[in-house]
Every structure is written in C-alpha cells, then in structure tokens.
Amino acid sequence: MPFVPIVGSIAEVVMSGTLAAGGSNAVNVASVFHYRLAVVTAPPTKAALETVFNGAAGIVAPFLAAANSRYTQSGNSVRWINDALDAPVSTARAGVGAIATDGMPTIDSVAMLFRTGMRGKSFRGSKHFPGVNESDTTDDILVGAGLVLWQALQAACAANLTDALANVWTPSVLSRKLSTLATNPTTVVANDVTQVLLNLNVGTMRRRRVSTVR
Numbered sequence: 001m002p003f004v005p006i007v008g009s010i011a012e013v014v015m016s017g018t019l020a021a022g023g024s025n026a027v028n029v030a031s032v033f034h035y036r037l038a039v040v041t042a043p044p045t046k047a048a049l050e051t052v053f054n055g056a057a058g059i060v061a062p063f064l065a066a067a068n069s070r071y072t073q074s075g076n077s078v079r080w081i082n083d084a085l086d087a088p089v090s091t092a093r094a095g096v097g098a099i100a101t102d103g104m105p106t107i108d109s110v111a112m113l114f115r116t117g118m119r120g121k122s123f124r125g126s127k128h129f130p131g132v133n134e135s136d137t138t139d140d141i142l143v144g145a146g147l148v149l150w151q152a153l154q155a156a157c158a159a160n161l162t163d164a165l166a167n168v169w170t171p172s173v174l175s176r177k178l179s180t181l182a183t184n185p186t187t188v189v190a191n192d193v194t195q196v197l198l199n200l201n202v203g204t205m206r207r208r209r210v211s212t213v214r
Contacts, residue, residue, distance in 0.1 A: 003083035005044045009037045010081040010172060010190050013053050014088070015060060017073040017095075019106050019130055024210035027106045029071075029130045033059065034081070034190060035161060039168035046078040046089045048163040053078075060095060062156045066149035067097030067131030068104075081174065084184045097131045099146075104132040104202070106210055110142070110150050111203030112157060116173050116191035123191050125173035127157065128205040140201045150198060158196040 005011070012034055019027045033053070037044060054060040054076055064073065073095035079088035110132055114125035129150075136146025161169040171193040178189040 003080050003086050005037050005040075005080055005082070007037055007040055009044075010174060010188050011035045011037065011046075011049055011169065012079050012081050012088075012174075013049065014077045015053075015063075015073065016075055016077070017071055017130075019103075019208070020070045020072065022070060022103065022106070022210075024213050027208050027210060029208060031127060031129065034172045034174040035169035036172045036190060036192060037167065038160065038170040039166075041166035044163075044165065044167050047091075048165050048167070049161070049169060050076050050078050050089075050091050052161045052163040052169075054091075054093060054095075057159075058161055059153070059156050060093070062149070062153040063129060063131075064095045065098050066110075066146070066153055067099065067129070068133045069097045069100040070103045071097040071131035081181060081190075082186055082188055084182055084186050099131075099133045099135070102134040104134055104137075106130065106208045107204050107206060108132045109203045109205045109208075110153075111199040112154055113197040113199070114157070114171070114173050114193050115195040115197065117194050118191050122175040122178050122189070123173060125193075128203055129153070130205070130208065132202060137202060142198075142200050142202070147200070154196050154198045158193060
C-alpha cells in the first residue's frame with residue numbers, strides 16, 4: 001500500500017547539478033533538503049512540492065540568482081522519508097547560475113548553519129552551496145551585491161514552502177544517526193529549523209575537489 005503523507009511526514013528534496021570544468025574535470029554536486037508537512041489542505045503530491053521548491057518562493061530560484069554560470073541544474077528529486085520503500089520521483093531541470101563572471105574553485109562554497117530548538121550535533125545541519133563567484137568576495141569574505149544575493153537564499157532556506165495545493169512544508173533538520181530509515185516501520189527524528197546562519201567567510205567542500213592538472 002502506498003505511503004500517504006500526513007501532518008508530520010518528512011519529505012527529502014535533492015537538488016542536483018554540475019559545475020562545469022574550469023581547466024580540470026566537471027564536478028557533480030547535490031544539495032539535500034528536508035521538509036516537514038505542517039499543514040494539510042489537500043492530498044500532498046511530490047510534483048506540487050517540487051514545483052514550489054524550484055520556483056521563486058522556494059530554494060532553486062534564489063540559488064540560481066546567486067550562483068556562477070559554471071553551475072547547471074540537472075533536476076530535483078522528492079521522496080517521502082517515512083516510507084523506506086518509497087522511490088524518489090525525479091524532475092528534470094536545466095537552470096543555470098546567473099552570474100557570468102569568474103567562478104571560484106569547485107571546493108569553495110557558501111556555508112550556512114541550520115539550527116533547531118534542540119541542542120546537540122544531531123539537531124544541527126548545514127548546507128555548502130556551490131557556484132561561488134570571485135566578485136562575491138573581498139579576500140575571504142562575502143561582500144556587496146554578491147552577499148545580498150546569498151542572504152536572499154539564506155532567507156529562503158529558513159522559510160516555509162506553500163505549494164499549489166495550499167499544503168505547508170516547514171524546513172527541518174533530519175538526524176540520520178538517530179533515525180531508522182532503511183526498513184519499515186521507520187523511525188524519523190527531525191526538528192524544525194528555527195534559524196539559518198550564513199558564514200561570511202568562504203567555506204570548503206573537499207569532496208568537490210577536481211583532479212590534479214600538470
């Protein structure tokens with residue numbers, strides 16, 4: 001029997017894309033988000049959640065507005081975490097970063113800390129967004145118009161999503177350590193995001209390192 005989301009259900013949304021080669025190899029990147037179904041007005045659908053996530057009121061549009069043109073989005077996938085057998089549904093997308101100036105190395109990122117009302121490592125999260133621009137920084141610090149664009153994404157990460165069905169989704173931090181997600185019945189430990197902090201210094205994501213060029 002298919003899983004039917006109810007209030008409290010957790011959706012996992014994965015935004016996938018590629019950073020084009022900048023002298024070495026291209027790098028595939030993925031950003032994972034979790035949302036709690038807070039208000040049910042109509043039967044929730046993955047398509048409705050993906051649409052609002054990808055739009056102006058969601059995450060993808062402000063991210064693309066801030067990101068370098070080396071970044072190309074390939075798509076989003078959505079699955080219901082509460083059901084271990086639920087398969088993700090993918091939607092192809094082809095968004096491109098809006099800033100067509102020199103990009104920073106692929107390992108550089110804009111880092112944000114997600115806080116909840118609970119204390120401890122299991123109740124904090126973070127995001128390391130790719131596509132940082134040289135023009136965003138003075139030395140190691142985000143400044144000026146670039147900072148304003150990343151601050152808009154910061155606000156979007158903290159905001160609820162209201163889909164076309166009038167269902168409300170609240171950003172959450174999922175604890176994979178405390179949850180049991182591989183088998184049914186699942187145990188999902190997730191807490192609502194209460195604050196998103198933007199690091200002004202440029203962060204590092206070592207798994208995005210490119211091959212050595214000699």
